[in-house]
Amino acid sequence: MRGAKSAKWVVGAAVVALAATACGGGGSDTKAGGSNDGVVRAWWGDPQNPLEPANTNEVQGGKVMDMIFMDLKEYDPTTGKANLAAAQSITTNDQQNFTITLKPGLKFSDGTPVTSSSFVDAWNYGALVTNKQLNSYFFADIDGYDAVHPEAANAAPTAKTMSGLKVVNDTTFTVKLKQKFSTWPDRLGYKAFAPLPKSFFTDHAGYLNKPVGDGPYEVVSYTKGSSMKLVPNPYYTGASKPKNKGVLLKVYTDSATAYADLQAGNLDVLDDIPAEDLTHVKSDMSGRYLNQPAGIIQTISFPLNQKSWNAPGMDKVRLGLSMAIDRKTITQKIFQGTRTPATDLTSPVLGASGGYDPTMAGDATTYNPTKARQLIQQGGGIPGGHMTIGYNADSGSHKQWVDAVCNSINQVLGNNKACVGAPTGTFADFRNQITKGQMTQPFRSGWQMDYPLIDDFLTPLYATSGSSNDSHYSNPQFDKLINEANAAPNPAQATSLYQQAEKLLFKDMPVIPLWYQNGEAAWSSRVSNVTENAFSYPVYTDITVNNS
């Protein structure tokens, strides 16, 4: 009986497979965040990098950094102003040498003290090239950075620590910058500047499994790729004490699924509303929805390293193209009002004192078909009579708006073939072409601020050696104004100089400002007081759970 014999084998294999799965899953069926435990259940995306402050450069990891770390300064959620937090004082006489004193008695959530070396060691770790931290350039202004992080690829560092950082005692340390930089202390609210406990250096792998910080929350459990549970940190003495009993961050495979779960009452806060639900989110959630500007601006960059786009007179064409785009209609029809037409190159979250000026662009971003046509003709027309706008096809709804922008330009020029979209398959490939300077035609670009300062919207993007100067723009006058602004004796003067520099950009038009991206959130009836800060993270500490 050959048949029966093989049958036994098959059945045996099936039983083994079944047994394996029975042990594998199911066990961790955590119904955490149930009805009345006061824990907020919030949507989360899987962070793209290990959870270390100097290695987190995207929103999902940034949310966690925001919850578990308190920096020397913290940004006010509504005004974006940098206020002292872990620091008692930050003083300087010459805008170049800073003395930083910490508040006494600060502790990490594991009970160990926060000292000046917690900061100095963390910054040195973040800057050292062999640690491969994506945010290391944040420390580039500190004296001695070049020794730990040489610019050339494959060059070995000649030092392990930056000479500009000196520990004076447990609560004081000094920082020497390479050059004068008056607004530098306001940068210190960015989480790359967070302090790190001793355990980070002694047990790095263990730390990544359960990060420890000095912020309002502490991590109690972290299942990579699926969820993280945070509870209030008992040692936290700062200003934003949590008003709930904890937060459960849940990773969803798709925001549409999260939206269904929110409607079914299994999720409390969702800050990534799927595009297809935007038209009815207000009625679905009975008004529990917010939509406000965030520190993100979308632009179209011109490849100024290409002769065709940088020839004399092309500035008129670039300005004309900007005026040929009907921003208002596109933001309403395609984005359902979740983008705000741009009128400068910063963001409304900065506020007037921070450098935002809604009149900066003048009529450069106002839709004006007649003038646009005139300007483009005066400038000699689109190079070659035909242009494309490059975008990556793998994320976001870039195709829709690029097609709409091209359509708007084509209508103004009365030529159906003047502008078309040019998709690139993946974001990585797209970015690769841009950073290698291989773009020959305009392409989409976006900027999400690191900290709410006008400097962050200008220096990295338009200064001649800017780290993200994708359009290869270079104007000595602009560079000079930026340097003057950095050395200005007070932030108010600095801001005014930055604005003068920004004004030049509307003369040269290296990019077309399109719109500010808004932050959104929808929440269940189980929670109240949901707001978002300037980085468009929900302010988790303020969220309250009803009837708990």
Added chain:
Amino acid sequence: MGRYVIRRLLQMVPVFIGTTFLIFVMVYALGDPVAAMFGDRAPDPATAAQIRHDLYLDHPLPLQYLHYMGQIFTGNFGKAATGQPVTELMGTAFPVTLRLTIVAFAIEAIAGIGLGLLAGLRRGRFADSGVLAFTLLVVAIPTFVTGYLLQYFVGVKWGLANPAVADGAPFSDLILPGVVLAGVSLAYVARLTRTSVAENSRADYLRTAVAKGLPRRRVVTVHLLRNSLIPVVTFLGTDIGGLMAGAVVTERIFNIHGVGYQLYQGILRQNPPTVVGFVTILVLIFLAANLLVDLLYAVLDPRIRYA
């Protein structure tokens, strides 16, 4: 039969090497994974060079492949973008997908064969046309439509089940996605069974069985069904491989952190170790499933022998 199995196993080696090499080349052809890590910012050359060196990306492609295969044989599948070892990802993703596969497979096999048998035994009557209409409908609607519709109505509107699968993928949450996933294959199984049953019910050996005076139950289950299942088993067997490869669409819709989702993430984030690692395991599963199907033929039809 032992020799046959060994020969088949040996044939798997070139198939395995060929497929993994193709996947490896294709994933690396997608572009530089390091550039994407820096988001909208230009990568800092020194940091990027360090990362490339660490990931062995600073060597020519054939060397990278050899290095990668060498690591695989020592059980090191590399690391995902988050710094998590790929083996750890597999450890969480495969059991989840296997659970979904079991649910979907059970639904598809039981309902599919049941419907097919019903239609085959009542050819040309109402039940037969009913099954035909039903299967046509199921095949015609794409998975994401049934997925979102069922999720909205069953999960959100009527509140009968959770619209998203909870952590650890408990079986009770997997029934809804299982139905969606099984849908299309179920229709094929039903059609295949029906045709096969209809054909065999006119066969001589069946007439003999009836003439012998065997009870109808025995005629149908032992004589008719067992002989009619050969094409169905072929289909079901290859389908196991397909189901294990993870249903990218279904897993995304129902928040199932399985193989399909991890593959999708790996491609989105341009992480070659994740993609190549998972596909390598999937290739093995496909090969094993195919071997299993061939061995099963002998169980169903004693006339088939392997030597």
